[in-house]
Amino acid sequence: MTAAGDKSGNRNAAGALRVGTVIDERFLEHKTGHGHPEHPRRLAEIHRMMESTFKDRLSVIRAEPATVEQVEMVHTPGHVRRILKTAEQRISSMAPDTQVSARTYMAAWLAAGACIRGVDMLMAPSVDAFFALVRPPGHHALADRAGGFCIFNNIAIAARHAMKIHGLRRILVVDWDIHHGNGINDLFYNDNKVYYYSTHDPGLYPYSGYVTETGEGEGLGYTMNIGLVREMTDDDMIRLYEQTLRPAIKGYDPEMIMVAAGFDAHADDPVGKSAFSENLYGRITRGIIEWSEKPGGTRPPLFFALEGGYEPRALTRSVASVFEALCKPGKIETPEALKASETPPDHVAPLIRTVIDTHLPYGIISP
Numbered sequence: 001m002t003a004a005g006d007k008s009g010n011r012n013a014a015g016a017l018r019v020g021t022v023i024d025e026r027f028l029e030h031k032t033g034h035g036h037p038e039h040p041r042r043l044a045e046i047h048r049m050m051e052s053t054f055k056d057r058l059s060v061i062r063a064e065p066a067t068v069e070q071v072e073m074v075h076t077p078g079h080v081r082r083i084l085k086t087a088e089q090r091i092s093s094m095a096p097d098t099q100v101s102a103r104t105y106m107a108a109w110l111a112a113g114a115c116i117r118g119v120d121m122l123m124a125p126s127v128d129a130f131f132a133l134v135r136p137p138g139h140h141a142l143a144d145r146a147g148g149f150c151i152f153n154n155i156a157i158a159a160r161h162a163m164k165i166h167g168l169r170r171i172l173v174v175d176w177d178i179h180h181g182n183g184i185n186d187l188f189y190n191d192n193k194v195y196y197y198s199t200h201d202p203g204l205y206p207y208s209g210y211v212t213e214t215g216e217g218e219g220l221g222y223t224m225n226i227g228l229v230r231e232m233t234d235d236d237m238i239r240l241y242e243q244t245l246r247p248a249i250k251g252y253d254p255e256m257i258m259v260a261a262g263f264d265a266h267a268d269d270p271v272g273k274s275a276f277s278e279n280l281y282g283r284i285t286r287g288i289i290e291w292s293e294k295p296g297g298t299r300p301p302l303f304f305a306l307e308g309g310y311e312p313r314a315l316t317r318s319v320a321s322v323f324e325a326l327c328k329p330g331k332i333e334t335p336e337a338l339k340a341s342e343t344p345p346d347h348v349a350p351l352i353r354t355v356i357d358t359h360l361p362y363g364i365i366s367p
Helices: 025-029 041-053 077-088 104-123 154-166 182-187 234-252 279-291 312-327 349-362
Strands: 019-022 059-061 091-095 098-101 129-132 171-175 194-200 223-227 256-261 302-306
Touching: 019 104, 019 312, 025 041, 025 104, 041 312, 059 104, 077 091, 077 104, 098 104, 104 129, 104 154, 104 302, 129 312, 154 171, 154 182, 154 256, 154 302, 171 234, 182 194, 194 234, 223 234, 223 349, 234 279, 234 349, 256 279, 279 312, 302 312
Parallel strands: 019 059, 019 129, 129 302, 171 194, 171 256, 194 223, 256 302
Antiparallel strands: 091 098
C-alpha cells in the first residue's frame, strides 16, 4: 500500500477511482469484553485481507485523533467528559450493550479523526473515494450518549466538518446497516443540508426508522427510512435501491455521498440474521458510482465509514466487495428480471410504492 499525499492518486486504469483508507492497529485497543459481538478480531481480519489483496492499490493513512472542538460539533461536553473518564477504569459500560475499556476513548477519538481526515483528502482532492476502516462504530451514537456499540457518531462528525470547513450544503448519507442509524437520523432530522437514506429492519435495535419518519422543520422530506422485509434477496435490494436511492441522488444532487457501511445484513451474520451476500455491497457501491455521475463524467466524492458486521469472515468478504467496486468501477449488475419494465415481486412492489408515495409530495424525488 502507498502513503497518501500524491494528487495523481492511484489511477491504475482509465476511469479508475483514486481510493484512500485508514489502517491503524490502535483501533484494536478498544476492548469490549469476552463474547461481545463488536470485538477487535472484526477489524484485525480486515487488515490482513487489505494487506494481501489491495496492497499498492490504495492511498493509506494512519489515524490522527479529532480535537475536542471537532467532536463537540456533534456531541455535548458532558458526553465527551464521560468518554474521557472511561480511561480511569479497565472496563466499564456506557450503555447496557456498549462496554468500553481504558483505551476505548483513544480509539473513539482516532475513529472520528480518521473520518475527518478522509473528508479533507476527498476535498483536496487527493482521492475520489475514502473508506474509513474504524472502530468503535458510530451511527447509533446520539448527541449526549453512547449506545448500540457506538461511542462517537463518526459520520455525523465528518459531515459537520465538511459543512463547517469545506462549505458543503448538500450531503447524502446512505446507511445500509441492518440496524437503523438512529443517531444520524436524529442529529440531522431538522436539517436539509443532510439527506439521510436508510434501509434497515425496524424490528431490530433501535426499533426505529419507519417510512413515515421523514424529517421535521427545514429537514422535512430529507429523511428516507425504508423498513426491509425478511423475504428480500440481493436482487430485490438492487431493485429497491434503483427505484428509491437513484431518484434521491438525482433530485438532491449531493456535493458528497457518505455511506454508513455496516455489513450485518449478511446471511452469515449472527446479529443481523438477514439473507444477503457480500456481493450485494459491491453492487450497491457500483450503483452509487453510476447513479451519481454527472454530464462530463464528474461525480461527488464518496466517503465510507465502517459500522456493523459481526461475523469476521463475512464482514471481511463484504468489505473486499466494496473496495473491489471502488478500485474497478463498472456498471451495476441488473439482471433482466429486474428491469424497470418488469413487475417487482409481490413482497417488494408495495414497499417501493409506499416509499415513493410518501416522498413524492416533498418535491425532491421524481417518479
